[in-house]
Amino acid sequence: MAKPFRIVHNSLNLSSDVKILRAAEYASFLEAEEVLQAVKVRADEILKSSEEAFELARQQGYEDGLEQGKLEHSEKIMDTLFESVAFVERLEHASVELVSKAVEKVIADMPNEERIVSIVKKGLGTIQNESAVTIKVCLTEVTYVENALSSIASTFPSMTMEVHGDKRLREGDCLLETVMGVVDCKLSTQLKAINKALTRRVGKAS
Numbered sequence: 001m002a003k004p005f006r007i008v009h010n011s012l013n014l015s016s017d018v019k020i021l022r023a024a025e026y027a028s029f030l031e032a033e034e035v036l037q038a039v040k041v042r043a044d045e046i047l048k049s050s051e052e053a054f055e056l057a058r059q060q061g062y063e064d065g066l067e068q069g070k071l072e073h074s075e076k077i078m079d080t081l082f083e084s085v086a087f088v089e090r091l092e093h094a095s096v097e098l099v100s101k102a103v104e105k106v107i108a109d110m111p112n113e114e115r116i117v118s119i120v121k122k123g124l125g126t127i128q129n130e131s132a133v134t135i136k137v138c139l140t141e142v143t144y145v146e147n148a149l150s151s152i153a154s155t156f157p158s159m160t161m162e163v164h165g166d167k168r169l170r171e172g173d174c175l176l177e178t179v180m181g182v183v184d185c186k187l188s189t190q191l192k193a194i195n196k197a198l199t200r201r202v203g204k205a206s
Helices: 023-064 067-109 112-127 139-147 149-155 187-205
Strands: 005-008 011-014 132-137 160-165 174-178 181-184
Touching: 112 132, 112 139, 112 149, 112 174, 112 181, 112 187, 132 139, 139 149, 139 160, 149 160
Parallel strands: 132 160
Antiparallel strands: 005 011, 132 174, 174 181
């Protein structure tokens, strides 16, 4: 299943692979895009005002020629910068949380079979050099992965694969066991990775 939207150059774009977009997905897209753009616009405004305040304070400090005046202007500059950072951090948190929730909604709407197979494929993509792997998933999702095994194997032809159910795992959980160790591909783990990636991207946008 194609991803409905993706982040490109700090903006949210609809994926060209998606032919039909659910109403809920489109609403999530619009809401997330609006917040991301608001963060970028506000961050640009704050940066500009901070630079102007810094230059004004610098000029006034030199013109006054007084140490006390320079100190006061420096303090004002620092206050402005801290306020700017705090404001952007609040917006960043809000936008990351919103986009993360939108992503979670889209994933939750996927059929269980498509979701777990996508998770397995994504995990296998991180260990392409391994020759043998045991795929462990929730007991209720073993059949889904087994049915898609030929398709999965065609994507990773150099690997031999076995599928096992693990009663300790929940739906959306996936562990890949190799001779080198265990790779955690749980959905919750991948969502955390998405959250971190969004935080970094929004931080760059500001």
